[in-house]
Structure formats: structure tokens, C-alpha cells
Amino acid sequence: MTAYQTVGTATARVDGVDKTTGRAEYAADHALPGIIWGKVLHSSRPHARIVRIDTTEATALPGVRAVITGDDIRGNLYGRAIKDMPVLAVDVVRYVGERIAAVAADDEATAQRALDLIEVEYEDLPAVFDIEEALGADAPIIHPAYGTYPGSKPLDAPSNGYHRTVQNRGDLDAGFAEADEIIEHIYTTQRQHQAYLEPHTTVVAIEGGHTNVWTNSKVPYATRDGLAFTIGIPADTITVHALYIGGDFGGKGTPLNMPICYYLARESGRPVRMVSDYIEEFLAGNPRHATLIKLRTGVKRDGTMTAHHVQFFVNCGAYAGYKPAGVIGGANHAAGPYRIPNTRVEATQVYTNTVPGGHMRTPGGPQTVFALESHIDEIARALGRDPYDFRMQNLAEDGEQNAAGETFARVRAKETLQAGAEAAGYAQPKGLHIGRGMALGDHAAGGGHGSATVTLTPDGGITVGTPIFEQGTGTHTTLLQIVAEELAVDPERVHLDSWDTGAVDTDSGIGGSRGTRVASTVGHEVAQETRRALLRIAAEAANRHVDEFTFGNDGVIRHNSNIVAPRSWGDLLVATGQTAVGHAEADIEGRASATGFAAQFAEVSVDPETGEVKLLQFTSAHDVGMVLNPVGHQGQVNGGIVQGIGFAMMEELRVEDGRVTTLSFGDYKIPSAGDIPPLKTVLLPSDDGVGPYVVKGIGENSNTPVAAAIANAVADAIGARVRNLPITSERVYRTLKSQG
Amino acid sequence: MKFEHTITVDASIEAVRTFFQDVPAVAALVPGIEDTTPVDGGAYEGKLRIRVGPLAFTIAGRATVEQDADGTWRMRGEGKDGRIGAGVSASLEAQLREVTPQTTEVQAVADLQFSGRLGELGQPLIKRKADSMLEEFTENLQEHFRSA
Amino acid sequence: MSPETTVTFHTPSTLDEAFALLKEHGDDARVIAGGTALVVMMKQSLVVVDHLVxxxxxxxxxxIDVREGAVHIGALTRHRDVETSPIVREHLPFLSDVYGRVATVRIRNSATVGGGLAHADPSQDPPAALMVLDARVRLVSPRGEREVAVAEMFRDYYETVLRSDELIAEVIVPIPSATARTAYLKFLPRNEDDYATVAVAALAEVANGTVQKLRVTLIAAGPTPVRAEAVEAALEGQSPTAEAIRAAADLVADAVDPMDDFRGAPDYKRDMAVVFTRRALERVLLAQG
Amino acid sequence: MQLNVNGRTLEAEATGLATLVDVLRYELDLTGTKEACGVGVCGACTVLLDGRMVASCITLAAQAQGAQIQTIEGLGDRELLDPLQESFITDGGFQCGICTPGQLMAAKALLEHNPQPTEDEIKHWMMGNLCRCTGYYQIIESVANAANAARGDR
Structure with missing residues (x-):
């Protein structure tokens, strides 16, 4: 591996001082003269016709500057891929929490008071809340006009199952015919909220013909374009301004109230700020989807898997508009990194009268990995095999296809699993009611469009400009490290400039573990461009051809391998008084050719009298490529695992009769500092990654297998198999009781 | 929020049916209901005061009552507390069944829907309260026939 | 952010002034101490009043001071101060521990002893401890004062026997005999900063192999904190064998009336009440030393 | 209304029900204090009142009158960072940064009364400061390292 100075070493984050002194600006901190507050009224019915909305009293309240309803902006559809969502409900509401009216007033209290004065008359319609109900023959069709929405593909017959994919490989029936045993299970997973601590926030100010937006969006260009589409104005009349984002985990790609905020600003003629409170976040955010997953696998007595049938159903809620692709992927993870020749993977996306789902850390991943990796354990147990040995037998190796038919370079599943097992003491003796379980996941980093500019000034200024808004994962610091490395300077000298939209044509933003992959490529490219710019300046100063100059990794410019004066590029700029600028764009398509594995091991104790599960230890082994910033990388591992623990054991955005009932952090519990287990991390570095610094993604991988590892450990401890998340003490208790 | 409750009272089905025609009298047995006054077309106006710990609200509203020949009694109402901005719409259906000539079973199914912040947040508090109100109504109703 | 802008925040400097304000504004006023519960309800528009006293x-x-064999804790004393008070730690270490189990340090720094009791949230920890310690509250009103046992003060969900003009002045906690053993078991299966699924406090005095005195209370087990008198009666005067304890703990099932929430269904909580009552009894009655 | 914030007496226009966090942020422009859960559970809004940490989202500004209020803006600045700020930067004690001011103020209160906390004491104390990014390990490490730095171990 190449030796680096800054890349690969713990580097203090570029946003450190801002964030630890309270000076970092987030959307809610943005102050403007004359700014007023916007608030939204949410539906209290899951499915109803709106007979009448009376805003008379609200409008008359002193201090109220604007009141809008769906009638005011009829026809303006919103959505990321499938535009199925009115900005404010028109004629009908489809979930409890749907936005139906909005108010802007001088202060937040007045806005809230005005909302209380709006009268809505509903006429209830039949509603469906879960997947089976919604697909039933008599189910009310939630979107009869589905085929007319921009971004949708018309259906053959009206259905709440608005999107279905089937992926066949080999001969499924023949595979099942070959099997000695066919094992079938159904797993369900709950809704999970991203629970970033910064709620969705938007500030809109319209000045002249230009719309300025401050919003916590991790995809600012897509946000700008989405708003432009909905309003019907050119994208270049909108600027989304750079800000820090207070946590994302997939949820900050959908700026929930942003279009409403625009209309309130337009109507009131004032800048408007909308800060969701956490009640609104839980009621009408864009949570991780609840799913139902049926797995059926054919296996021979010798442990060979012959056929595997995945049926993946997604409870999408009332709209598809919050999903970047209109659907949730992840179904392939329910096939897995195993050698199975005959597979069928079916995925059905289902509308229900519940809060629409959005994206969260590997959309579909933790759900399907929970199902598959629980199922694999169940198959192993059914055959009387140790789940570790059974996996070792069936994991696909280098050059082989996985069960979904994908082939990756240098597959390291077995090495990762083995390293995890050793670190976890998997084979060690254990006491009564103690269990160990494992789960394996893999994820190949996604692609996207990225860009960066480096500006070097004679006074020693080094600035990296980026269209990415820092949402916490440290992408800015990655860029900075690479530029410092390639220009051979102390990273503390590099300044970072986060751009407003419009600085470049487009940018993909953050998502799909693409951050490090795209940023490292772009960072490398822009550094090379900057080096070339410096060489041009050197050549010009010496009145020679640029090709005669080279830029060493020590930051020294050489002419035909001789050091020339001024020796360093910094001195060159001082001497010439010039500014060097490098700009690079990169378009990286598709999934990375290398995938990164995570093998996780949970050790639990279970109290059979209460069902209480205690996590005694957690081990996470990762096949990583090169790690650019060890502190940041470990932070992703730790954070991913703890979110996974929440998903596995405590978090559930409860929906009862279509109504979210966990409306505060008092009821929706996420792990606290008191809930974290001792953690062991094992990294298996290699040069098998992608891009100039051979990287792999880590943000998603650390999160997906956690729930399955814990479920398998619980089953190992007491023989009780919980197939429905979260694994609460009550579920374990009931499962134990039902087994007698 | 749905509630189901079966109440057995010591009275003939006919007596119960007759009593249920007197809406203000029935309403008077519901704890917290005040000022029930008939308006046009089988409709009534009234107030419901509820207090649960620090929460206190007064819902002013209007309800209509119908009674079928078999004694099935249906109420639909809507009201609002202007101060808190809480709205409630309620439906109640009570079916009568003769157990013995001197005992009647009242099977009541109630459905309450709240809007505003009370609908979003107050449900657990209200649910418990509604349960105990229904219980108190049951006792009051039984007591009414016992002393009648 | 605040839903009402017209609220007047009164800071009376005597009880009489406070009584006068409460009388004047009636239902349009609420008493505020630490405010940890009330402010949330006001922010959520569930409580709308014009006056805070x-x-x-x-x-x-x-x-906090000690008089006549009891620890007196002023109503406005904060949870954290009960938890860390040297007096409480010396005389009532059990109470100090239980106050230390409430929510998080941040909340304990604001919430007051009297405010917590008046709020009567059946999931709060302190009543469980106060009830097994036979604590009383001293109530004051313009009409005078009276004392009520903590075990008698909770009437219903979030409701107490306090009359509309009464305030809690102090909590009086008798110091138990030196031989008394105590236990507080708080079942937190979801998360360390959650409310209990169920929690049990127990206090026992055992002499000559028989149970002289026993107190068992539960929180999060019904609309009010529950004193399990049947359990106490089954063991008082008896020899505390494992079988007797088991049989007595089973009796708690009829004493509790748990609510359905995210922490469990009623039948599960009832079963857990039995398990944790048994475990608490074992702590205070068995395995001496 | 007068509030004493970070050693200075400031005038704020606020009525009876204004929460301390709102007055700090929107009246006094001290936006370093954040509001997240709004119900006193997450700790993002932590400030110190006379050295005791409280949730400023469920504390009325009126209740804070007369107290010495400390916010993140008073902890340290670019020129002279508090050892806690230094260790949060070097040890990965933050990612998105939204909970960080609250974490730092809570840690400050801890070290003031317990300069050498054990890992368990840190966990227990910081339990009411939720963080969704870090999984807490690096926050606990940051606090422990700041304590050690103050003792001269680092």
C-alpha cells in the first residue's frame, strides 16, 4: 500500500471548532430581518374527503400574515421521483399527519394559535393500514389516479401495490425439487425514525425574482430542482444556501415543509422560517419502512442450498414521493452473499393510509438482512448444523455469483466472518441463558456526480470548495485530507468552503455510502488539476514548457527532476503573485466493483422469567480497503451499530389505527449512553477498494446486520426465535411461553 | 378510540327504552356533561367538562340522537374546546337486549375521535379518563334504575 | 415554542400571596414548581392558562432536616438535592437511591419533590419509596394544614386528594428501624432512560425468623401507585420461606391494573409485577448479609 | 426581563411562557444552544443554571431570572478552547454537531463536581444527552480524555 502523510491518519475535523463552540450555523439558526414563523396543520384522519376547510378565524387573528390550503396551490405535485403528493392536501387526506393547511405569523405562538382556529370538516373513507389489508381484493384504492402522476408507470389494474419487480435466476422450481428440505418463514420489521436530533427546518426568502432557501438537505441540487418543478419556475431562480446539517441517516433528502414554506413566503411577502417540532417529525416525517418478508429456501441434507425465494413487501405509507427512486430497494439483500443457483426475488411496494416512508441508512437493508440472516440460522439449526459452519459452507467466493446474481472483485466474506468469530470468542464455552449470534452483510459503495475546486493564493490561503453540505459524516474532512496530502501541507492550513447551489451545474449530494467514494475520487482529481495549474505557473515563470516540470509528493516542483527555485509551490505563488485554481468533476456510475463485508457477533444474556435481553458484548468485523480517517471511520462503525441496536431492541414508530402514537422521545426510545455494550471492532484492510485511495463504504455496513446478530444470539440463548422486530422483552417472553 | 361496554340494569327493556328517549336525563348521568338543551330536529347542545390532572377542557358541541323501533340508540356529536383547539367527534350506539323480564343488557359501542394537539398527544390521558367516565356512567345508570 | 404569549408569571413571596393568586384565578392558573411536566404540557397546548404561580x-x-425521628423535606427541594443530601444519605440511603433513579440528572436538577407528588404521574419512582417508608405530606391551605399519608394521596390517574386550594409544604419521612431492609427494582427492558415497565419497592423488618413488618408498593402498575396490602398481609407474622414468598408475590396480580402502552401489554406487565415483587421480597426477606 | 448569561446581564423581551431556549436563541441571538426533542429528554438544549445543568427547552426564561446562566458561547472560543472542546475535536466526540453544545455543557457540569469520573460515571451522567451519530463511545472517550488532560495525563 502507498504510504501517506495525512490520508489514513487521524485528522481533526475541519468543522471541529465551529461545532464545539456553538458557532456552526444550522438552518434554524439563520436569522433574517423581518422573518416570521410558519406552521402546518396536519390531518387527524387516515383517509377522508375534505368537505370544507374554514380559515376565517385564523386569517382574522392579529399577527397572522398568510394562511394557505390545498385549494390555493391545486395541481402542484411534489415528490422526488414519483410526484404523487400535493404540497397541501387537495380534496382528500390519505394519512393522519398529512399536511392540509399552513399559517405564517409574526411569532410561533400566534402561528400555533391560528392553526387551532382552522376548522376542517371530514367525511371518512375506508382506510387500510397494513400490507395484507392494502393488497386485499376489497381494499380501497388509495391512489386511483396513480398512472397520471409524473414519474409513475401506469398499472394494468388499479392496485395499492403500485410497483412490483421480479428477478429470476436459474430454475426455481427445479431447485426446490432437488432439495431435501424446504424451509419457510415470515419476518416483519417495524417503522424506524432516523431520529437525527435536528428536526427538518426551512427558511425561505423571496427577493426580487429570486428564491433563497436555507434548508437541511443532504441533496441540495435535487432539492432545488424538486422545488422548481413543483412551483413551475426555472431552477436557476432558486438558490439553496450552504449550511451544516444536524444529522441525516437518509432522512434529510426530503425537505418536508420546504414547498409549503415557499408558498407562505410568497403569500406573506416576508421571509418565513419553519422548524418542525419533534411531534411533527414523528407524526409526519419520512421514516424507515415497515416490511413483511417471506423467505423460502430449499436445502440438501449436506447443507447445499438449491433454491431461494424472496417475497419482499414494503409498507410505503400514503405516498411514494419521499423516496428518491419512488421505491425501496434492498430486496437483493434477502438473497444474500450465498451460493444459491436458483433464486427469485420479488419486491412489492404497497400504498397504505399511514405516514409515508422515506430513506434511512441502507433503505431496505436492515429489514432484509434481519430476515435473511435469521432465516439462515434457522436453516442451519434445522439441519443440526452450527450457523457459523453452515455459512462458511455456503458463502460465495471470489469469482462466484451471489444469490442475487451479482459478482464482485476479491470477495472476502469468509475471511471477515472468521476474523469476527475469533475476536468475539464465538467458540468459547458459555453460561446458562447466554447466547451468541452472528450476521453478515455487505454493501458496495454507490456512485454519483461530484465536484470540487481548490484555490491557492499567494498569501498562503488554501481553500477547497465543495457542493456537499456536511451532514455529519466528515466528507468535508476527507476532501481536506486528500488535498493536504496531495499538496503536501498540514491539513490545518486547508480551509473549506461549502458552496450554495448554482456554484456548479449539479451534484448528487450524500447517500448510498457514496460520500467517501465520490469525495476521494473528486479530491484526488482536483488535487491533480491544482498541481497542473501550479506547474503551468512554474513553467510560465521560467518561460519553459509545462511538460518539463513535475510535482513531487513532497510539494516540491522539479524541472527535469532537478529542484528549481522557488522550491515549494507556496514560494512560487509568493514569487509570482499568482493564484492557482484547480477544478474537477467526476461522474461515477453505478455500484462499486468491490463490496465491503461486515460480520457482526452479538453476545446476550436472556432472563427467561422476564424476556429481558442484555447485550453483553458486540463485535464488528469489517473488510475495509483503506481507511482514510481512522477516528471518523470508527465513528461510523460505532454509530451504525448503536442505531442497529435501537432498531433491534427498542425503536418502533408505532402506528395504531393509522395514527402514530409514539410522538416524543419519551415514548420513542433510542439508545442512550447507558445502553451501549462493550464493543470490539476488527478491521481487515486491503487494497481491494475502489478509486485512487482504494476505499469502501462504511456508513451502511456497520448498521445492517445488527438486528439479525442479536436475534440469532437470543435464539441461541434460549431457543426462542423472534421473527418480528423489535425484539422486546415482551416478545421474547411471549415466544418462550408459546413454546411451553 | 373505540370503547365497548356491556351494562346490565335492573329494569325491563321497555323501561330502559323509555328512559333512553329522555336525552337530557341520560346525559345527566354522564359525568362532566352539563347544560344539555334540545334544539331543533332531534339535536341537542351541551358542554362536556373533563379534567385529567393538569389538563382541563370544556367541549361545547352539538349532538343528534336517533332511536330505532327495537330500541337501538344512536348518538353522533361534534364539539370543540376553543381554548385548546381540541375538537372531538363522537358516536355512540347502544343496543338493548332483554336478559330477564326485569333485567336488560345495554351493549354500548363508542368511538371517539380527537383533533388538534389533544388528538395527537392527549390520547393516553384521555383514554384512561374515558374509561373511568364510562364506568361511572354505568354505575349511575344502574343506580338510576335501582332507585327508580 | 410557546403557544400562548399572554401568560403572566407570578412570583409570590409568601404562601398567603400564593393562595390569594390561586383563589383569584381559579382554573385559569396553575402552580409551577420545577415545571418539568407542566411546561411540556403547556408547550403542547394541552394545558392553556393565563397565570402561572x-x-x-x-x-x-x-x-432537608431531621426532627423527631423523621426526615423533613421541603416541597420545593429538587430531586437531585434529595439524592445527594448527606442527611438523606445517612438516614434514608434507600430514598436517596430511589430519587437518583428518576429520569436523568438534568430533570432531577429541576423537578421538585412536591411538584412530582402533586403531578401524580403513576410512573414516577419516588412514591414507591415514600410509601414503603410510611411517609406523609403536610398540606397547607388558607384554611390551615393537614397531613396525609403518601399512600393515601393518589386518587386516580394524575389525580390526588389535594383540594384546589391546597399546596404540599413538605414531605415527612420517618426513619425506619436500623434492621429494616429495603429494595427497589425498576424494570427497564427497553432503555436506561425510559419509564419503568413496572417497578417494585419493598421494606421489611424480620426478627426471630418471622416477618414483623412488610411494605410492598408498585409504580407503573395502575392509574396510581399501588400498595400491595394482600402481599404484606400474607407474609407478616410468617416465616419468610421461598415458597411463602412465591405464594405471596402471586397475590400482586390482583392488586395491579396496568395500562397498555409502549412498555408492554397489561397482561405482560401483570406477570412482571409478580416476578419483580417476588424478587424484591427475596431481597428483603432472604439471603441476609 | 433581565437574564445573566455568561457573566453579562442581557435584556430580553419575553413573556411568561417563553422557554429559556427560545429566549436565548431568538431574542439574544445565542444560537449555540439547540432545541431538538422539546420535552427535556435529549439534552441538546442543556445549559447551566448556577452550575447545575438543566433542559432549557422545558425551563421558562422566567424561572431562570436571577440565576447565572452558562451556555456554549461561554465555554471557550477559537483562541482559547476548553479542554473538553479540544478533546471532542481530536477524539471524534461529535459528527453532525447538533447535540454537541449540550454534550459539552453536560460534560462541563460533570467535571466541575467530579473531575475524575470513571467510565460508568460518565455514561450515567451523560445518559440524558442523546446522540444519533457517534454511538457514544467517542463522546465518553472525549470526556475521559479531557479529564485526564486537566490532570496532566495528556
Missing amino acids: SLASIPGLVG
Whole structure:
């Protein structure tokens, strides 16, 4: 591996001082003269016709500057891929929490008071809340006009199952015919909220013909374009301004109230700020989807898997508009990194009268990995095999296809699993009611469009400009490290400039573990461009051809391998008084050719009298490529695992009769500092990654297998198999009781 | 929020049916209901005061009552507390069944829907309260026939 | 952010001034102490009033001292101060521990002893401990004062026997005999900073192999804190064998009336009440030393 | 209304029900204090009142009158960072940064009364400061390292 100075070493984050002194600006901190507050009224019915909305009293309240309803902006559809969502409900509401009216007033209290004065008359319609109900023959069709929405593909017959994919490989029936045993299970997973601590926030100010937006969006260009589409104005009349984002985990790609905020600003003629409170976040955010997953696998007595049938159903809620692709992927993870020749993977996306789902850390991943990796354990147990040995037998190796038919370079599943097992003491003796379980996941980093500019000034200024808004994962610091490395300077000298939209044509933003992959490529490219710019300046100063100059990794410019004066590029700029600028764009398509594995091991104790599960230890082994910033990388591992623990054991955005009932952090519990287990991390570095610094993604991988590892450990401890998340003490208790 | 409750009272089905025609009298047995006054077309106006710990609200509203020949009694109402901005719409259906000539079973199914912040947040508090109100109504109703 | 802008925040400096304000504004006023519960409800528009009467400036409501075999805790004393008080740690270490189990340090720094009791949230920890310690509250009103046992003060969900003009002045906690053993078991299967699924406090005095005195209370097990008198009666005067304890603990099932929430269904909580009652009894009655 | 914030007496226009966090942020422009859960559970809004940490989202500004209020803006600045700020930067004690001011103020209160906390004491104390990014390990490490730095171990 190449030796680096800054890349690969713990580097203090570029946003450190801002964030630890309270000076970092987030959307809610943005102050403007004359700014007023916007608030939204949410539906209290899951499915109803709106007979009448009376805003008379609200409008008359002193201090109220604007009141809008769906009638005011009829026809303006919103959505990321499938535009199925009115900005404010028109004629009908489809979930409890749907936005139906909005108010802007001088202060937040007045806005809230005005909302209380709006009268809505509903006429209830039949509603469906879960997947089976919604697909039933008599189910009310939630979107009869589905085929007319921009971004949708018309259906053959009206259905709440608005999107279905089937992926066949080999001969499924023949595979099942070959099997000695066919094992079938159904797993369900709950809704999970991203629970970033910064709620969705938007500030809109319209000045002249230009719309300025401050919003916590991790995809600012897509946000700008989405708003432009909905309003019907050119994208270049909108600027989304750079800000820090207070946590994302997939949820900050959908700026929930942003279009409403625009209309309130337009109507009131004032800048408007909308800060969701956490009640609104839980009621009408864009949570991780609840799913139902049926797995059926054919296996021979010798442990060979012959056929595997995945049926993946997604409870999408009332709209598809919050999903970047209109659907949730992840179904392939329910096939897995195993050698199975005959597979069928079916995925059905289902509308229900519940809060629409959005994206969260590997959309579909933790759900399907929970199902598959629980199922694999169940198959192993059914055959009387140790789940570790059974996996070792069936994991696909280098050059082989996985069960979904994908082939990756240098597959390291077995090495990762083995390293995890050793670190976890998997084979060690254990006491009564103690269990160990494992789960394996893999994820190949996604692609996207990225860009960066480096500006070097004679006074020693080094600035990296980026269209990415820092949402916490440290992408800015990655860029900075690479530029410092390639220009051979102390990273503390590099300044970072986060751009407003419009600085470049487009940018993909953050998502799909693409951050490090795209940023490292772009960072490398822009550094090379900057080096070339410096060489041009050197050549010009010496009145020679640029090709005669080279830029060493020590930051020294050489002419035909001789050091020339001024020796360093910094001195060159001082001497010439010039500014060097490098700009690079990169378009990286598709999934990375290398995938990164995570093998996780949970050790639990279970109290059979209460069902209480205690996590005694957690081990996470990762096949990583090169790690650019060890502190940041470990932070992703730790954070991913703890979110996974929440998903596995405590978090559930409860929906009862279509109504979210966990409306505060008092009821929706996420792990606290008191809930974290001792953690062991094992990294298996290699040069098998992608891009100039051979990287792999880590943000998603650390999160997906956690729930399955814990479920398998619980089953190992007491023989009780919980197939429905979260694994609460009550579920374990009931499962134990039902087994007698 | 749905509630189901079966109440057995010591009275003939006919007596119960007759009593249920007197809406203000029935309403008077519901704890917290005040000022029930008939308006046009089988409709009534009234107030419901509820207090649960620090929460206190007064819902002013209007309800209509119908009674079928078999004694099935249906109420639909809507009201609002202007101060808190809480709205409630309620439906109640009570079916009568003769157990013995001197005992009647009242099977009541109630459905309450709240809007505003009370609908979003107050449900657990209200649910418990509604349960105990229904219980108190049951006792009051039984007591009414016992002393009648 | 605040839903009403017209609220007047009163800071009376005597109890009489406070009584006068409460009388004047009636239902349109609420008493505020630490405010940890009330402010949330007001922010959520569940409680809308024009007047808040703060007790913070009234002298004599804060402090902890020992008199006549009891620890006196002023109503405005904060949870954290009960938890860390050297007096409480010396005489009532059990109470100090239980106050230390409430929510998080941040909340304990604000929430007051009297405010917590008056709020009557059946999931709060302190009543469980106060009830097994036979604590009383001293109530004051313009009409005078009276004492009520903590075990008698909770009437219903979030409701107490306090009359509309009464305030809690102090909590009086008798110091138990030196031989008394105590236990508080808080079942937190979801998360360390959650409310209990169920929690049990127990206090026992055992002499000559028989149970002389036993107190068992549960929280999060019904609309009010529950004193399990049947369990106490089954063991008092008896020899505390494992079988007797088991049989007595089973009796708690009829004493509790748990609510359905995210922490469990009623039948599960009832089963857990039995398990944790048994475990608490074992702690205080068996395995001496 | 007068509030004493970070050693200075400031005038704020606020009525009876204004929460301390709102007055700090929107009246006094001290936006370093954040509001997240709004119900006193997450700790993002932590400030110190006379050295005791409280949730400023469920504390009325009126209740804070007369107290010495400390916010993140008073902890340290670019020129002279508090050892806690230094260790949060070097040890990965933050990612998105939204909970960080609250974490730092809570840690400050801890070290003031317990300069050498054990890992368990840190966990227990910081339990009411939720963080969704870090999984807490690096926050606990940051606090422990700041304590050690103050003792001269680092």
C-alpha cells in the first residue's frame, strides 16, 4: 500500500471548532430581518374527503400574515421521483399527519394559535393500514389516479401495490425439487425514525425574482430542482444556501415543509422560517419502512442450498414521493452473499393510509438482512448444523455469483466472518441463558456526480470548495485530507468552503455510502488539476514548457527532476503573485466493483422469567480497503451499530389505527449512553477498494446486520426465535411461553 | 378510540327504552356533561367538562340522537374546546337486549375521535379518563334504575 | 415554542400571596414548581392558562432536616438535592437511591419533590419509596394544614386528594428501624432512560425468623401507585420461606391494573409485577448479609 | 426581563411562557444552544443554571431570572478552547454537531463536581444527552480524555 502523510491518519475535523463552540450555523439558526414563523396543520384522519376547510378565524387573528390550503396551490405535485403528493392536501387526506393547511405569523405562538382556529370538516373513507389489508381484493384504492402522476408507470389494474419487480435466476422450481428440505418463514420489521436530533427546518426568502432557501438537505441540487418543478419556475431562480446539517441517516433528502414554506413566503411577502417540532417529525416525517418478508429456501441434507425465494413487501405509507427512486430497494439483500443457483426475488411496494416512508441508512437493508440472516440460522439449526459452519459452507467466493446474481472483485466474506468469530470468542464455552449470534452483510459503495475546486493564493490561503453540505459524516474532512496530502501541507492550513447551489451545474449530494467514494475520487482529481495549474505557473515563470516540470509528493516542483527555485509551490505563488485554481468533476456510475463485508457477533444474556435481553458484548468485523480517517471511520462503525441496536431492541414508530402514537422521545426510545455494550471492532484492510485511495463504504455496513446478530444470539440463548422486530422483552417472553 | 361496554340494569327493556328517549336525563348521568338543551330536529347542545390532572377542557358541541323501533340508540356529536383547539367527534350506539323480564343488557359501542394537539398527544390521558367516565356512567345508570 | 404569549408569571413571596393568586384565578392558573411536566404540557397546548404561580420565591419550602425521628423535606427541594443530601444519605440511603433513579440528572436538577407528588404521574419512582417508608405530606391551605399519608394521596390517574386550594409544604419521612431492609427494582427492558415497565419497592423488618413488618408498593402498575396490602398481609407474622414468598408475590396480580402502552401489554406487565415483587421480597426477606 | 448569561446581564423581551431556549436563541441571538426533542429528554438544549445543568427547552426564561446562566458561547472560543472542546475535536466526540453544545455543557457540569469520573460515571451522567451519530463511545472517550488532560495525563 502507498504510504501517506495525512490520508489514513487521524485528522481533526475541519468543522471541529465551529461545532464545539456553538458557532456552526444550522438552518434554524439563520436569522433574517423581518422573518416570521410558519406552521402546518396536519390531518387527524387516515383517509377522508375534505368537505370544507374554514380559515376565517385564523386569517382574522392579529399577527397572522398568510394562511394557505390545498385549494390555493391545486395541481402542484411534489415528490422526488414519483410526484404523487400535493404540497397541501387537495380534496382528500390519505394519512393522519398529512399536511392540509399552513399559517405564517409574526411569532410561533400566534402561528400555533391560528392553526387551532382552522376548522376542517371530514367525511371518512375506508382506510387500510397494513400490507395484507392494502393488497386485499376489497381494499380501497388509495391512489386511483396513480398512472397520471409524473414519474409513475401506469398499472394494468388499479392496485395499492403500485410497483412490483421480479428477478429470476436459474430454475426455481427445479431447485426446490432437488432439495431435501424446504424451509419457510415470515419476518416483519417495524417503522424506524432516523431520529437525527435536528428536526427538518426551512427558511425561505423571496427577493426580487429570486428564491433563497436555507434548508437541511443532504441533496441540495435535487432539492432545488424538486422545488422548481413543483412551483413551475426555472431552477436557476432558486438558490439553496450552504449550511451544516444536524444529522441525516437518509432522512434529510426530503425537505418536508420546504414547498409549503415557499408558498407562505410568497403569500406573506416576508421571509418565513419553519422548524418542525419533534411531534411533527414523528407524526409526519419520512421514516424507515415497515416490511413483511417471506423467505423460502430449499436445502440438501449436506447443507447445499438449491433454491431461494424472496417475497419482499414494503409498507410505503400514503405516498411514494419521499423516496428518491419512488421505491425501496434492498430486496437483493434477502438473497444474500450465498451460493444459491436458483433464486427469485420479488419486491412489492404497497400504498397504505399511514405516514409515508422515506430513506434511512441502507433503505431496505436492515429489514432484509434481519430476515435473511435469521432465516439462515434457522436453516442451519434445522439441519443440526452450527450457523457459523453452515455459512462458511455456503458463502460465495471470489469469482462466484451471489444469490442475487451479482459478482464482485476479491470477495472476502469468509475471511471477515472468521476474523469476527475469533475476536468475539464465538467458540468459547458459555453460561446458562447466554447466547451468541452472528450476521453478515455487505454493501458496495454507490456512485454519483461530484465536484470540487481548490484555490491557492499567494498569501498562503488554501481553500477547497465543495457542493456537499456536511451532514455529519466528515466528507468535508476527507476532501481536506486528500488535498493536504496531495499538496503536501498540514491539513490545518486547508480551509473549506461549502458552496450554495448554482456554484456548479449539479451534484448528487450524500447517500448510498457514496460520500467517501465520490469525495476521494473528486479530491484526488482536483488535487491533480491544482498541481497542473501550479506547474503551468512554474513553467510560465521560467518561460519553459509545462511538460518539463513535475510535482513531487513532497510539494516540491522539479524541472527535469532537478529542484528549481522557488522550491515549494507556496514560494512560487509568493514569487509570482499568482493564484492557482484547480477544478474537477467526476461522474461515477453505478455500484462499486468491490463490496465491503461486515460480520457482526452479538453476545446476550436472556432472563427467561422476564424476556429481558442484555447485550453483553458486540463485535464488528469489517473488510475495509483503506481507511482514510481512522477516528471518523470508527465513528461510523460505532454509530451504525448503536442505531442497529435501537432498531433491534427498542425503536418502533408505532402506528395504531393509522395514527402514530409514539410522538416524543419519551415514548420513542433510542439508545442512550447507558445502553451501549462493550464493543470490539476488527478491521481487515486491503487494497481491494475502489478509486485512487482504494476505499469502501462504511456508513451502511456497520448498521445492517445488527438486528439479525442479536436475534440469532437470543435464539441461541434460549431457543426462542423472534421473527418480528423489535425484539422486546415482551416478545421474547411471549415466544418462550408459546413454546411451553 | 373505540370503547365497548356491556351494562346490565335492573329494569325491563321497555323501561330502559323509555328512559333512553329522555336525552337530557341520560346525559345527566354522564359525568362532566352539563347544560344539555334540545334544539331543533332531534339535536341537542351541551358542554362536556373533563379534567385529567393538569389538563382541563370544556367541549361545547352539538349532538343528534336517533332511536330505532327495537330500541337501538344512536348518538353522533361534534364539539370543540376553543381554548385548546381540541375538537372531538363522537358516536355512540347502544343496543338493548332483554336478559330477564326485569333485567336488560345495554351493549354500548363508542368511538371517539380527537383533533388538534389533544388528538395527537392527549390520547393516553384521555383514554384512561374515558374509561373511568364510562364506568361511572354505568354505575349511575344502574343506580338510576335501582332507585327508580 | 410557546403557544400562548399572554401568560403572566407570578412570583409570590409568601404562601398567603400564593393562595390569594390561586383563589383569584381559579382554573385559569396553575402552580409551577420545577415545571418539568407542566411546561411540556403547556408547550403542547394541552394545558392553556393565563397565570402561572411560581412557588420558587416563597421562603421555607426548600431544605432537608431531621426532627423527631423523621426526615423533613421541603416541597420545593429538587430531586437531585434529595439524592445527594448527606442527611438523606445517612438516614434514608434507600430514598436517596430511589430519587437518583428518576429520569436523568438534568430533570432531577429541576423537578421538585412536591411538584412530582402533586403531578401524580403513576410512573414516577419516588412514591414507591415514600410509601414503603410510611411517609406523609403536610398540606397547607388558607384554611390551615393537614397531613396525609403518601399512600393515601393518589386518587386516580394524575389525580390526588389535594383540594384546589391546597399546596404540599413538605414531605415527612420517618426513619425506619436500623434492621429494616429495603429494595427497589425498576424494570427497564427497553432503555436506561425510559419509564419503568413496572417497578417494585419493598421494606421489611424480620426478627426471630418471622416477618414483623412488610411494605410492598408498585409504580407503573395502575392509574396510581399501588400498595400491595394482600402481599404484606400474607407474609407478616410468617416465616419468610421461598415458597411463602412465591405464594405471596402471586397475590400482586390482583392488586395491579396496568395500562397498555409502549412498555408492554397489561397482561405482560401483570406477570412482571409478580416476578419483580417476588424478587424484591427475596431481597428483603432472604439471603441476609 | 433581565437574564445573566455568561457573566453579562442581557435584556430580553419575553413573556411568561417563553422557554429559556427560545429566549436565548431568538431574542439574544445565542444560537449555540439547540432545541431538538422539546420535552427535556435529549439534552441538546442543556445549559447551566448556577452550575447545575438543566433542559432549557422545558425551563421558562422566567424561572431562570436571577440565576447565572452558562451556555456554549461561554465555554471557550477559537483562541482559547476548553479542554473538553479540544478533546471532542481530536477524539471524534461529535459528527453532525447538533447535540454537541449540550454534550459539552453536560460534560462541563460533570467535571466541575467530579473531575475524575470513571467510565460508568460518565455514561450515567451523560445518559440524558442523546446522540444519533457517534454511538457514544467517542463522546465518553472525549470526556475521559479531557479529564485526564486537566490532570496532566495528556
